[in-house]
Amino acid sequence: MSETTPSSHPxxxxxxxxxxxxxxxxxxxxxxxSIVHRITGxxxxxxxxxxxxxxxxxxxxxSYFDRVGGFFGSWVGQILLFGLTWAMLHHMxxxxxxxxxxxxxxxxKFERETLAKATLAGSVILTxxxxxxxxxxx
Numbered sequence: 001m002s003e004t005t006p007s008s009h010p011x012x013x014x015x016x017x018x019x020x021x022x023x024x025x026x027x028x029x030x031x032x033x034s035i036v037h038r039i040t041g042x043x044x045x046x047x048x049x050x051x052x053x054x055x056x057x058x059x060x061x062x063s064y065f066d067r068v069g070g071f072f073g074s075w076v077g078q079i080l081l082f083g084l085t086w087a088m089l090h091h092m093x094x095x096x097x098x099x100x101x102x103x104x105x106x107x108x109k110f111e112r113e114t115l116a117k118a119t120l121a122g123s124v125i126l127t128x129x130x131x132x133x134x135x136x137x138x
Contacts, residue, residue: 033116037094040087047084085130090123 025031050072057068071077097115100106106115 030112030116033119037091040091043087044091086123086127089126093119093122
């Protein structure tokens with residue numbers, strides 16, 4: 001006698017509608033830059049562990065500080081620090097891009113693409129510039 005309504009039982013199986021997923025969308029440059037922005041944020045989170053390690057080494061004494069400095073001065077440490085520098089600059093420029101969008105500017109298709117490309121180009125160009133300046137003042 002009782003008829004089941006759609007709200008009484010959840011739909012399962014083949015009659016359930018599919019939610020849009022990454023496989024449905026064509027990856028756009030702005031979409032990829034948004035994902036990279038999140039990844040660099042996670043990388044910077046773990047980069048703070050290295051900063052904390054360096055600060056603890058500075059507070060612990062000369063031998064520990066020399067050991068940590070030796071790691072950061074090695075080719076592995078230099079590559080790691082170079083990558084963290086790029087991640088920091090990319091994340092900062094991506095944050096500026098989002099700040100511009102928050103002011104309701106740069107929301108057109110051309111402007112979105114231009115800002116995303118500028119974020120990538122700026123981080124790639126500024127990273128070696130920061131390192132060159134760092135080596136010059138060292």
